[in-house]
Amino acid sequence: MIRYLMAAVLVCILVTAGCSSPQDPGTVDIVRALSSDGEDACFDRAKVPGIIKFPEDHGPHDTFKTEWWYYTGNLKTAEGRHFGYQLTFFRQALACETPSGTSAWRTSQLYFAHFAITDTRNRRFHSAQRMNRGSAGLAGATAFHVWIDDWNASASSETGKRTVRLTARERGGQAEKEKGSHGTGSNIAVDLSLIAEKTPIFQGDRGLSRKGPGNASYYYSFPGMVTKGFITVGTETYAVSGRSWFDHEWSTSALGADVTGWDWFAIHIHEGPLSGTDIMVCQVRNSEGLPNGYGFGSVSFAGGRFAILRESQFSIRPEQYWKSPETGRTYPAGWTIRLNEPRLSLDVTPVTDGQEHTRMFPYYEGAIRVAFPGGSGLGYVEMTGY
Numbered sequence: 001m002i003r004y005l006m007a008a009v010l011v012c013i014l015v016t017a018g019c020s021s022p023q024d025p026g027t028v029d030i031v032r033a034l035s036s037d038g039e040d041a042c043f044d045r046a047k048v049p050g051i052i053k054f055p056e057d058h059g060p061h062d063t064f065k066t067e068w069w070y071y072t073g074n075l076k077t078a079e080g081r082h083f084g085y086q087l088t089f090f091r092q093a094l095a096c097e098t099p100s101g102t103s104a105w106r107t108s109q110l111y112f113a114h115f116a117i118t119d120t121r122n123r124r125f126h127s128a129q130r131m132n133r134g135s136a137g138l139a140g141a142t143a144f145h146v147w148i149d150d151w152n153a154s155a156s157s158e159t160g161k162r163t164v165r166l167t168a169r170e171r172g173g174q175a176e177k178e179k180g181s182h183g184t185g186s187n188i189a190v191d192l193s194l195i196a197e198k199t200p201i202f203q204g205d206r207g208l209s210r211k212g213p214g215n216a217s218y219y220y221s222f223p224g225m226v227t228k229g230f231i232t233v234g235t236e237t238y239a240v241s242g243r244s245w246f247d248h249e250w251s252t253s254a255l256g257a258d259v260t261g262w263d264w265f266a267i268h269i270h271e272g273p274l275s276g277t278d279i280m281v282c283q284v285r286n287s288e289g290l291p292n293g294y295g296f297g298s299v300s301f302a303g304g305r306f307a308i309l310r311e312s313q314f315s316i317r318p319e320q321y322w323k324s325p326e327t328g329r330t331y332p333a334g335w336t337i338r339l340n341e342p343r344l345s346l347d348v349t350p351v352t353d354g355q356e357h358t359r360m361f362p363y364y365e366g367a368i369r370v371a372f373p374g375g376s377g378l379g380y381v382e383m384t385g386y
Contacts, residue, residue: 040065042096043252046216049208054200057218058155058248059143060091062109065252067091069146069153071166071194072266073227073244074367074378083231083240084118084351084367084380085190087166089146089153091134109134111141113148114357115168117188118367119233123352125366126188126233128170129359162196162222164246169232189237192229194244196222198278198304204296205308209249211284212259212294217251223278223300224268243268245278245380259292261285261385263316265337265348265368272375274342276302281314281337285385299342313340322353327362331386347371350381 044063061067069089076082095108111134116127130148132139139148144155151168169189201221203209209219225244230237245266264282269275281297295311318332333353337346348370355366363384370377 040252043093045252046208046218046250049204050202050206052202052207052218052220055143055157057220060109060141060146061218061250062091062093063096064250065093067250068247069141070247070249071153071164071244072365072380073192073194073225073242074268074380075192075227075231075240075242077238077240081238082120082351082367082378083233083238084116084120084355085192085231086114086116086365086380087151087153087168087190088115089113089141089148089151091141107134109140111139111148113151114365115151115170115188115190116355116357116365117190117231117233118351118355120351120367123354124233125352125355126186127357127359128188164194164196164225166190166192166194166229186234187232189232190229192227192231192240192244194225194227194246196225196246198222198224198300199306201280201298201300201306203280203298203308209296210294211296212256212292215251215253215255217249219247219249221248221280221298222246223266223280223298223306224276243270243378245280255284256292258286259284259385260287260289261383263332264382265316265335265379267346267348267368267370267377267379269370269375269377271377272372274302274344274375277342279339279346279379281309281316281339283311283316299339307341309339314338322350324354324356324358324362326356326358329356329362329386331356331364331383335381344372348379348381351378 043065071087074084090112092110111132113130118125132148134140146153153164153166155164172187203219207218207220208216210216227244228241231240262284267279269277278300283291283295286292297309297314298306300306315338317336320334321330322333323330333350335348337348348368351367351369356364365382368379368381
């Protein structure tokens with residue numbers, strides 16, 4: 001759900017910092033950044049369920065204001081050393097129509113990306129960001145490719161299964177440096193191959209995902225993507241394998257003014273009788289910090305069949321907290337997640353503290369461990385508004 005904030009905040013950045021990539025644009029108020037205005041009326045809105053089609057809907061939807069392609073995953077070396085990663089691409093429409101003229105620089109689209117690696121053994125979180133205009137080949141998207149500069153997600157279906165290659169590199173001097181014990185700002189890179197072995201999940205009502213009164217997006221996911229490749233941290237490159245979660249979502253409407261934040265979890269069960277199951281749950285918090293009634297989720301079983309979850313079918317309860325030495329914000333750092341079907345009580349903890357992005361606007365996106373009687377798993381959590 002940080003994807004809503006990240007896309008909307010791009011306009012705020014341009015207003016305050018121009019079109020160049022800011023080094024330190026400061027923080028942005030979430031509710032203010034997501035407030036809608038009359039200028040949104042010219043964009044398309046998500047209203048009708050059951051209309052997502054492939055391959056065209058893998059690509060960009062420029063007539064909607066906001067869009068994102070979102071990859072997170074947990075990977076290990078042959079010796080069992082764990083890394084988490086995040087590579088996300090965002091598109092924001094600045095106007096409903098492409099500016100007139102013949103210049104190759106003209107565009108109405110802006111692209112933004114976050115790239116992060118969690119080095120669990122060394123308890124380090126490395127984060128980098130990119131922003132560029134969707135023109136002159138600097139950034140853009142097609143049905144099978146989204147990119148900013150040399151950060152890429154390139155897809156194909158040559159094997160009959162959707163295959164994606166992710167590549168990104170950030171040199172040490174450019175990478176965001178997390179201070180203290182939470183990061184080193186060293187060289188980071190990924191070169192990963194992801195294969196979708198399960199059917200896509202059409203979230204919400206056949207791909208129409210409602211987030212509040214008058215607010216919805218088109219939303220599908222590929223859960224449990226088999227992932228292999230290489231991760232670089234500092235001067236070392238590691239062969240890794242594991243699982244990834246992919247979200248693609250597009251919309252125009254903003255979150256309501258009563259929303260203060262959200263907690264999103266994607267979990268892959270790898271041990272126990274539910275091995276191969278993927279679970280996603282998200283609660284949207286109101287001004288009192290309570291679920292606003294539009295929480296959502298899904299369960300994808302080992303064979304690929306999936307079930308959509310309503311807010312009444314799960315609960316998320318914080319059990320402990322962590323205070324950021326960088327921003328002073330306090331986040332949950334342990335949870336009990338309960339599901340009605342399958343009937344589960346999950347004990348969820350971060351693989352390490354401090355997986356907080358601190359530039360532009362603070363939010364938490366990090367790798368998690370999951371345990372329950374007879375099984376275990378790994379996943380990702382995203383938290384905003386704390």
